[in-house]
Amino acid sequence: MKPDCFEKFQNAGERFLLEVSELQDNGKKVAGIYCLFAPVEIVRAAGAIPVSLCGKKEKPIPDAEKTLPPNLCPLIKSSYGYAVSDTCPFFSASDFLIGETTCDGKKKMYEFLGRIKPLHLMHLPYSAAEPHALEFWCEQIHRLGSFVEESTGQRIDRDHLRFQIRIHNRIRKLVRRISLFQRAQRVPISGLDIMTVMETKSCFVNPERYISLLVEFIAEMEAIAVDGFSPFETNAPRVLLTGCPIGKGSDKVLSMIEESGGAVVCMENCTGVKGLDLLVDEEEKDPFLALARRYLQIPCSCITPNTGRLTLLNRLINEYRVDAVVDLTLQCCHTYNIESRIIGDCVEKIHGLPFLHVETDYSNSDVEQLRTRIEAFLEIARWSAPAHAGNGKPPARIQFSS
């Protein structure tokens, strides 16, 4: 049982393209974005429409590998492959692009991407807490503003920017409200379906209409939750999926967890709840500064130290009554890969929960090995869930001599 309006989320991409082409005929501009760090309020305030171009499919990767090294993260290769092969309608629809210096792979890839379409690169500080980080980032947001103004020919009015801030805060709150349905004992909707809904937060033309759709979805979900319906068995381990972003096409780990009997109740990644509880201060006099403060708090592994992710995870694990945590790293994503140790220690030692780190790409070459690991992990999760507590203490370790 799914909300009737679920279909509208499934078709969000097609509808976006239809609506946007009409608006473009009337002079509207589309901004292709790649990351949660892109301040969409600025784009909207200049009358442009932001859309995520983050590549999630295997298909365009061979085209990217003509230029980029094969041992690079699949998300970067897929994003570039779509652009260079001109096979993504969203990329074709984009008038200009916005990138950020998040990881090394992305920032160097943008040097090539900038040859295809006008690209503005935002320089992100490595640390959110360093003395001049906020000032520097605020300046970057101003510079983005100038770039977008030039590209659209429309000035950013401060009051309109404040209006966009309120709108996007509203959207974050509503999407977060949707994610909270998964806290229920009887999880009312699959993690895969929630992913489909959440993915649309970077793919809509009209914010007011998008808000109405989210409100409609929430109302339908409330009715389903009251009925006590769940697509999962009652003993399904409640899994939190963290790590690199995933989406339609790169959902193999999420799908495999749910096919193997687990319920993905929360996704702590850019597609999921990361950043949803970070709101822009609507009272701050300088909207640019308010935006800078908010965006700098996004707990991405490209920031060091990334303490915000642990704080968020600690809260989510309790909030969603999580039984097990799966950390997904895309191959060659150094920052998430290294951070996995920190996350694993926190999950196992502080929360006493089973933890699985998987490193994979967009291909299907490892699905059977992955399936074995995920099934075995869920077997452990079932045993260590509170209902089965008392399975004995962890064994004492042998100390290696070297």
Add this chain to the structure above:
Amino acid sequence: MKSRSKDQTVAGIDIGSRSIELVVLNADGILRQLKTPTTFDPLGQCRRLMGELEGGRVIATGYGRKLFAESFGQMDVSTITEIQAYALGARFLHPEARTVLDIGGQDTKVISLSETGKVFKFEMNDRCAAGTGKFLEFMATALQVPLESFGEYALRSDRRIAISSMCTVFAESEATSLMARGERPENIAMGLHMAIVQRTIAMLRRVGVSAPVVFAGGVAHNPCVVRLLEEQLGQPVIVPGNPDMVGALGAAICGKNGF
């Protein structure tokens, strides 16, 4: 778990990348154990192995478990992962086991068991078969030594040389250049064994290893790997009598007891 009559049999079948093992249990213990190569027709091989086995419960494990469950729908088939199967099998044979190492045809698993024998944590190689049975098989062929005696052969080495490549293809190039330098093939074989053990030890470290360690899977037949593991761990490892049957045995036990 429903109670079963005394004469009822339970079978465990482990469909791996290189071989298929079958263990049949009844109330008195192991009734039968058989092994056959997987080949490119795993289902045909399963059918031959299952032979006259009628009815009863079957628990399938290994890479072919899903395929088996789909194709033997007329039987009472369920599946478990190799991780659970090896844990159950090793624990049945050696109740004191706290760590299970399985090196099979294309993957290596390290399983850490709690005091009560439950799987506590595990590690498994992701996708590449470097450092598994396949690696040894490939290298034995390259050195023209039968796989069965490759371990004994390596133990005849008179000095230890390091081979740093884990990749089967690179390791072969490295072995070739060592041969070109006049190195004794026994020493090269020892270097290759050391490479596989080094990789295994790294995996053991990641999971954290507690004694006693049970070493199962086809590669446990190799005396050189056993010797090197014991050296590195500083203690003996337990190799069951039929190390490659442990997965199938564990599956059968699961069918008998549930888990």
